[in-house]
Amino acid sequence: MKKHHFSWSGLYLTIVFIILYAPIVYLVVYSFSAGTTMEKYHGFSLRHYADLFADTRMITIVFNTLIVALLAALIATIVGTLGALAIKETRGKVRNSLLSLNNVLMVSPDVIIGASFLIFFTMLGIRLGFVSVLLSHIAFCIPIVVLMVLPKLNELSPTLVDAAYDLGASRWQALSQVILPAITPGIGAGFFMVLTYSLDDFAVTFFVTGNGFSTLSVEIYSRARQGINLEINALSALMLLASLLLVGGYYLISKHGGRRHRVIAVKEGDAQ
Amino acid sequence: MTENIMEFRHVGKQYDDNVVLRDINFKIEAGKFYTLLGPSGSGKTTILRLIAGFDQPTSGEIYFAGQEINDVPANRRQVNTVFQDYALFPHMNVAENVAFGLQIKGVKKSEIKRRVDEALQLVQLAGYGAREITAMSGGQRQRVAIARAIVNEPQVLLLDEALSALDHKLRVQMQTELRQLQRKLGITFIFVTHDQEEALAMSDQIMIINDGKIQQSGTPVDIYDEPLNHFVADFIGxxxxxxxxxxxxxxxxxxxxxxxxxDAGMRPNERVEVVIRPEDLDITTVEQGQLVGTVDTQLFRGVDYQITVHDVRDHVWKINSIHKTTVGARVGISFDPEDIHVMRYNETEADFDARLDSYEEGE
Amino acid sequence: MMRQKTLFIVPYLLWIVLFVLAPLILIFYQSLYNINGQFTLDNYTTYLTSGVYLKMTFNSVWYAFLITLVTLVISYPTAYVLNRLHNKQFWLLLVILPTWINLLLKTYAFIGLFSRTGSINQFLRFVGLGSHQLLFTDASFMFVAAYIEIPFMVLPIFNSLAEINPSLINASKDLGASQWQTFTKVIWPLSMPGVKAGIQAVFIPSLSLFMITRLIGGNRVITLGTAIEEHFLTTQNWGMGSTIGVVLIIAMFIVMFATGEAKQKGGHTR
Structure with a gap:
């Protein structure tokens, strides 16, 4: 009876996992096909990888994407950490309103963020391109960093800081030698998290990117609208590898801090 | 005479390679208050889970009212449980919690209301029905948990470390209340605890469990006065x-x-262990003492003084006395022959009972 | 000391003002201008009176509802089964892992899978069902959307199931409830916060999807998201686009309010 029940649920789970992973496996498998379509496998070949590395437009875009992601993650991590430190100092109503404002961009649909930023940049006369994309990415990354760092700050025992003062530390010393080391796992996890957010973003970038500048997601979109191109498969295999490395790095960092649940949950904003 | 409502025959329980219970045998009489007493990890909670039906034994049989119930699932047993953490449903209020079992059985609405009110009355929570669980204190939650169990009129009520989450004062009060409740309802209570004072205070019968085995069972007085082995003597009092x-x-x-x-009935010159309770030792003058020693420490504990004395052979004795003495003083220690209890090594409970019978009859 | 604190908060406050408050205000502001830059309430009148926009909104809500429902029906049993596994955290991680893979790529994969001569049609022909137009249909759009959203539904449900104290389930059995009764009376109500969080995480994005709609659903305006994208980037009618954006924001608040009630009840009792 019990065994029987188990096999049904096992079967169900197997089907769900097949559905979840089949498209991904499918992409990667065809990246090694000698053919040009995702219909029939024509034998092993690396020609699409060769095409990819010869595609200078694509290489430029990869660099653009990486530069935007690294810069956005770095700046957002600094501003977000400062924000978390500032929020930590507040109490009651002020704190609640700051947290609510912080969450506005977390819950807003990407189209809304994209459209409103487009209006914003146009009004300020900022030319659409690298700067507008970078600013947008920084903007939607900051609240994520805050949400990753704040729990670490809240976990800190208040007597820890008192102890630092008691032992003669200045405010700056208490911050740099006691608080920051203690919340480093949160900051590191936040950095990795927003890095992936920036790398993955499509909708916001699509609105504010203009003509001259493109990121990977936007480029894939415009190529995918033309139909199948196995160069994209090759690219996706490489990106898959990169994401796995990022996930690995991220878990290595966040494992020290332990807060897995919260951290995974934050990724929900990515749903569109 | 009362009948046996439940029986364990050669029950064993194993999780993977980990043997939790070995060859457990006992009978439970209807209408009595039983306590399963033992340290954590002794297997006492496993026995409770087997009775409730949350686990099945790996060997042996469990009988309830004459029927083997090994494979009867928990929801079809006439047994209810008061859980250690109360396990009150957080999405229901007090009355809904208490009514849960009756609703499942499909009892009529009016009847449910009457019986829920009655049960809440019984645990002194009349009028609390509409309260949310989160609005209740620890002691009140405890009572709700009891009401939720007894409203189903089980033949056996299981209580798993039911008082351990309460503070000391409330715990003592609940001990008295539980005992009264059991007498009033006239059903069997099986109470699991690691607290020996609680066990001594409430029970008709105590079963002492250690290492997956029943070490000794009997009335609180029997177990206190005549512990079977080193473990029991050390664990109780x-x-x-x-x-x-x-x-x-x-x-x-x-x-x-x-x-x-x-004591009698042993081989001549047999090596044994001797138990003397600290409260049975009296401090007297050096001349009157059967043992002579020097007072090492003295602690005032409210009701008495806890004193340690080392004798001339350097053995340290624990003495509880209502009279004060002086640290460093030379004193005598006196006790009566009845205060000495002799235990044989590796004696089983059956042998122990037989030996006791043999010489007590001879007297 | 005070000055240092102030310095800390300056960049963060600047961000709030420039990138949180200003854009929100701007989208409301923009919705009050027509395509010729005149201040007017025309956009709202058009939205409310022309059947096109209302029908589109209704369709978008209907699709989002269906996507959410499909996702929930697939995800709840998944979360439930996952919770009973031995290495549940590891299996959960496997469910979460696809969310780390670029969304565009996952969608792109379906273009290949669903194409006229793609693998799904090959399979359908193989089992004798013949080939069908899969791409650019509502069904394929909803399937891909549900595929993308499953992890975001599984995760909160899994968490709320994992939080249920196992002794509550024992208590339910102890009080005579069968497995099914235990599920309906104890497990399901206690997992409601997770279900609501999941609905919130899936419904709002489903309303605003435009990338999947374009790639899988074809060149049709079927969600609020596609409408906004079209007005901003194709027809350049920002006023109307902002108006639909405001509608989307209102819809978002409605969903959040409707799914937020579970927490309210818990707080209410204290």
């Missing part, structure tokens, strides 16, 4: 346990000194 030699019937040597005692 405070005690001085010293090695000795049974010279002959009614004469035991402790540290080379002979004492009269009331």
């Amino acid at each position: 405070e005690s001085n346990i010293v090695p000795g030699i049974m010279k002959k019937d009614y004469l035991v040597a402790i540290n080379g000194q002979d004492f009269k005692c009331v």
